[in-house]
Amino acid sequence: MERTKSHAASEQIPYSVFTLNEKRFMVFILTFAALFSPISSTIYYPALGPLAEALHVSNSSINLTITTFMVFQGLAPAFIGAFSDAQGRRPAYIICFVIYIVADIGLALQSNFAALLVLRCVQSSGSSGTVALANAVVSDISVPSERGKWMGWATVGALLGPTIGPIIGGVLSQYLGWRSIFWFLTIFAGVYFVPILLFFPESCRAVVGNGSHRPPKWNSCLLDPIVSKRLAANPNLIGPPITPIPLRFPNPLKTLALLFEKEASLILLSSGFLFAGYYGMMACLPSQLEDNYGYNAFHIGLCFITSGVGGTIAALVTGRLMDINFRRHARKLGLDATDTRRIRSLTSFPIEAARMEVALPFILLGAATVIAFGWxxxxxxxxxxxxxxxxxxxxxxxxxxxxxxxxxxDLFPEKPATATAAANMTRCWLGAAATAIVVPMVAKIGMGWTFTFVAGLWISLVPPLVAVVKWGPGMRRQKEERLKSKGVSG
Structure with missing residues (x-):
C-alpha cells in the first residue's frame, strides 16, 4: 500500500518545475549565448587581409589562425561539458564568458602574430563551450516528446553566427579597422553576460534535479526566489534528493570515450562529415565569389545571408517534425508521449527511427543541392x-x-553536455581538415568535381545511419546490460 502511494506520488513529480515562460526565457538566453562561437569565427574572415598586412605575415600564416581556432573549438567543450554535467550550467557559462571577454580585449590590443595566434585559441576556448551548454540545458528542461521544438530554437543562435558574422566583420573592418571587430565582440559579450549572471537559473539535473532543489548560494540567481515560492505552495513538485558530485578537474577522456561507443560513433562521425562538407563550402565561397563575380568583402558577406535564412527555417521546421514523429512512434507502441519515465525505461523505444526518419531526407536533399551548387x-x-x-x-x-x-x-540524457562536446569535437576537427584541403582541391579539380565528391561522401553516410535505426535499440540494450552487470545505474 505504502509502495503504491509512493509510486503514485513520484508519477506526479514533473520532469521540470520551470514554467513554460521560464523555459522560453532560458532558451532565448542560451540560443544567443551559442551565437558567440560561430560569430567569432566568421566575423574575422573579412579582416584576414588587413591583419596580414598590419602584422607583416603571409596570408597562409593568417589562415593558420582559422585552423587553430577550429581545433580548440573542438577541444575546449570536452572540458567545459564534463564540468557542467557535474557542477552546473551557470558556473560553466560564467567561466566561458570571462575567458572569452578577456581574450577579446587582448585581441583588440595585440600587435604581433604570436599574440594573435594564442589569443584566438583562448577566444575559441571561451566561446565554444556555449554550444554544448545550450543543448545540455534543453535536455535538462524538456522531455523527449517536446525536445525537438526546443532544440530547433537552440540551434538558431549557432546558425546566425555564420550568417551575420561576415557582414558585421566586413563593415567594421572596412570603416573602423580590424581592431574594432574585437572591441565589438568585447562589448557584445559584456552586455549579454549581465542577464546570464543575474537571471539565468541553474538547470543541471545533477545539481538541482528537476529544478526543485536549490543550488549553492554562490550559484544562485534572481529567478530562484520565484521558483522557491512556487515550490513552497506545492511541495508535490519537489523531486528526490540529489547526491552532490565532488568538485574535480574535468576529464576530457570521458568525451573521447563516446567516440568509441558503437551507436554514438556512427552518429557523431556522420554529423562530423556533414559539417565538414558544409564548412568546406563556406570556406571556399569568399575566394570563388571574388574571382567569379568581382565581389568585395561586404558583398561577399551579404551572400552568406541566404544559407543562414535557409538554416534558421530548417531548425524551426525540423524541431516540429521531430516532435510529430516521436508522438507517432509512441502511439504505435500504445504509449503516452509525455510519459517520460516509462519511455526512458523502455530500452526498446525506437528513438533512432523517430529521429532518423526525419533526418535522411534532409541529407539526400543536401547531397543533391551541393552537387548543383558546385557545377x-x-x-x-x-x-x-x-x-x-x-x-x-x-x-x-x-x-x-x-x-x-x-x-x-537523447542517447545520453545523463550527460548531455559531454555528448554534445563529443559531437562538437568531431565536427570542428573534421571541419578544420576540410578548410585546409578544400581550396587546393578546388584549384586542382574545380568546383564541380570537388562538391560532387562532397555529395558522394554525404550519400555514403546513409547506410551507416540506416544501420543505427535497425540495430540501435539492440546496442542500447547491450549497453544497459553491461552497466547493470557492473552495478552502474544507466
Whole structure:
C-alpha cells in the first residue's frame, strides 16, 4: 500500500518545475549565448587581409589562425561539458564568458602574430563551450516528446553566427579597422553576460534535479526566489534528493570515450562529415565569389545571408517534425508521449527511427543541392543560381545537424553536455581538415568535381545511419546490460 502511494506520488513529480515562460526565457538566453562561437569565427574572415598586412605575415600564416581556432573549438567543450554535467550550467557559462571577454580585449590590443595566434585559441576556448551548454540545458528542461521544438530554437543562435558574422566583420573592418571587430565582440559579450549572471537559473539535473532543489548560494540567481515560492505552495513538485558530485578537474577522456561507443560513433562521425562538407563550402565561397563575380568583402558577406535564412527555417521546421514523429512512434507502441519515465525505461523505444526518419531526407536533399551548387559555380552562371542553391544547402544540412544533435542528447540524457562536446569535437576537427584541403582541391579539380565528391561522401553516410535505426535499440540494450552487470545505474 505504502509502495503504491509512493509510486503514485513520484508519477506526479514533473520532469521540470520551470514554467513554460521560464523555459522560453532560458532558451532565448542560451540560443544567443551559442551565437558567440560561430560569430567569432566568421566575423574575422573579412579582416584576414588587413591583419596580414598590419602584422607583416603571409596570408597562409593568417589562415593558420582559422585552423587553430577550429581545433580548440573542438577541444575546449570536452572540458567545459564534463564540468557542467557535474557542477552546473551557470558556473560553466560564467567561466566561458570571462575567458572569452578577456581574450577579446587582448585581441583588440595585440600587435604581433604570436599574440594573435594564442589569443584566438583562448577566444575559441571561451566561446565554444556555449554550444554544448545550450543543448545540455534543453535536455535538462524538456522531455523527449517536446525536445525537438526546443532544440530547433537552440540551434538558431549557432546558425546566425555564420550568417551575420561576415557582414558585421566586413563593415567594421572596412570603416573602423580590424581592431574594432574585437572591441565589438568585447562589448557584445559584456552586455549579454549581465542577464546570464543575474537571471539565468541553474538547470543541471545533477545539481538541482528537476529544478526543485536549490543550488549553492554562490550559484544562485534572481529567478530562484520565484521558483522557491512556487515550490513552497506545492511541495508535490519537489523531486528526490540529489547526491552532490565532488568538485574535480574535468576529464576530457570521458568525451573521447563516446567516440568509441558503437551507436554514438556512427552518429557523431556522420554529423562530423556533414559539417565538414558544409564548412568546406563556406570556406571556399569568399575566394570563388571574388574571382567569379568581382565581389568585395561586404558583398561577399551579404551572400552568406541566404544559407543562414535557409538554416534558421530548417531548425524551426525540423524541431516540429521531430516532435510529430516521436508522438507517432509512441502511439504505435500504445504509449503516452509525455510519459517520460516509462519511455526512458523502455530500452526498446525506437528513438533512432523517430529521429532518423526525419533526418535522411534532409541529407539526400543536401547531397543533391551541393552537387548543383558546385557545377553552377563552375559554369559561372548568374549569381541568383548559387544564392538560391545556398539557401537549400543551408536548409538541408542544418535540418540534418539539428536532428543528429537531438538524437545525441537523447542517447545520453545523463550527460548531455559531454555528448554534445563529443559531437562538437568531431565536427570542428573534421571541419578544420576540410578548410585546409578544400581550396587546393578546388584549384586542382574545380568546383564541380570537388562538391560532387562532397555529395558522394554525404550519400555514403546513409547506410551507416540506416544501420543505427535497425540495430540501435539492440546496442542500447547491450549497453544497459553491461552497466547493470557492473552495478552502474544507466
Amino acid at each position: 553552377v559555380m563552375h559554369a559561372r552562371t548568374h549569381i541568383a543560381g548559387p544564392l538560391t542553391l545556398l539557401f537549400f544547402v543551408g536548409f538541408s544540412t542544418t535540418g540534418a545537424f539539428t536532428i543528429l544533435a537531438t538524437l545525441t542528447v
